[in-house]
Amino acid sequence: MARWARRLVENAAGEFYVDDTCIDCATCRVVAPASFGATTRGLSYVHAQPQDAAERRRALMALVACPTASIGTAGCAPAHEGVAAFPEPLQDGVFYCGFASEATFGASSYLIAREGGNVMVDVPRPAAPLVRRIAEMGGLDRLVLSHRDDVAGHGRWHDRFGCARVMHAADATGDLRAVEQRIEGDDPVALAPDLLAIPVPGHTKGSLALLYRETFLFTGDHLMGTEDGRGLHASRGVCWYSWTEQVRSLRRLLDYRFEWVLPGHGGRYRAPSAAAMRAELERLIAAVA
Numbered sequence: 646m647a648r649w650a651r652r653l654v655e656n657a658a659g660e661f662y663v664d665d666t667c668i669d670c671a672t673c674r675v676v677a678p679a680s681f682g683a684t685t686r687g688l689s690y691v692h693a694q695p696q697d698a699a700e701r702r703r704a705l706m707a708l709v710a711c712p713t714a715s716i717g718t719a720g721c722a723p724a725h726e727g728v729a730a731f732p733e734p735l736q737d738g739v740f741y742c743g744f745a746s747e748a749t750f751g752a753s754s755y756l757i758a759r760e761g762g763n764v765m766v767d768v769p770r771p772a773a774p775l776v777r778r779i780a781e782m783g784g785l786d787r788l789v790l791s792h793r794d795d796v797a798g799h800g801r802w803h804d805r806f807g808c809a810r811v812m813h814a815a816d817a818t819g820d821l822r823a824v825e826q827r828i829e830g831d832d833p834v835a836l837a838p839d840l841l842a843i844p845v846p847g848h849t850k851g852s853l854a855l856l857y858r859e860t861f862l863f864t865g866d867h868l869m870g871t872e873d874g875r876g877l878h879a880s881r882g883v884c885w886y887s888w889t890e891q892v893r894s895l896r897r898l899l900d901y902r903f904e905w906v907l908p909g910h911g912g913r914y915r916a917p918s919a920a921a922m923r924a925e926l927e928r929l930i931a932a933v934a
């Protein structure tokens with residue numbers, strides 16, 4: 646729970662604040678950019694207090710999503726409005742789960758609600774309200790794990806819903822050996838007619854992207870949007886396996902059609918069309934290669 650006595654001096658005066666336990670995962674800046682920004686010393690802070698009910702709701706969502714409970718309110722406002730907002734619908738049955746986990750350094754996770762069985766991508770905190778809501782939505786058929794970093798707590802979701810965990814074999818070490826489906830090699834694997842698992846080695850050897858309905862690409866930490874949502878980004882600074890392989894994997898994504906990039910860390914990016922996404926991906930590849 647955030648503590649008023651440990652609030653950052655940079656916070657704008659008012660109801661919301663961030664304290665010094667922030668780990669700079671950027672979740673609040675993605676969820677509520679009108680209220681949260683980055684300090685020059687690697688923490689988030691309240692750069693502007695919410696100006697209306699919509700901004701206050703986003704700030705409460707950031708409070709709930711924060712993996713370290715580093716966001717507080719001066720009056721200890723009840724967070725139920727933020728809790729009830731998750732899973733947050735994005736488009737066409739795709740939801741952002743919120744409730745980020747400190748064990749995944751605040752990675753984003755997503756829910757795909759679909760007739761053939763719901764799919765979760767990466768792992769949120771198993772908070773009771775989120776588990777209950779997902780149960781009401783039909784539970785989980787599959788849990789796709791993008792890479793070894795963003796999967797802490799996968800067993801809790803598997804045990805609750807009996808979902809099959811899907812992961813690339815190269816990252817399925819330690820307790821991840823227990824996953825039910827391992828993807829081998831570099832070739833894409835159709836999990837269903839609308840779901841394609843695409844190996845994207847680079848950030849880790851077993852990084853895996855998931856393409857849904859040729860529209861939504863879930864990318865783990867392979868590819869992300871910039872925090873301002875204006876373009877794509879790939880981070881050499883957090884490439885743990887091979888930057889050469891990561892750039893090669895970025896090039897392979899040019900073979901696919903998609904309009905959204907939904908990452909584990911970093912901003913989401915939605916292009917106005919698949920052609921525009923391709924052009925932005927080509928720009929990124931030229932910049933980083």
Ligand code: SF4
Pocket residue numbers: 663666667668669670671672673674688689707710711712713714715716751
């Ligand atoms: S969500 Fe929490 S931990 Fe992450 S940057 Fe914001 S305040 Fe810091």
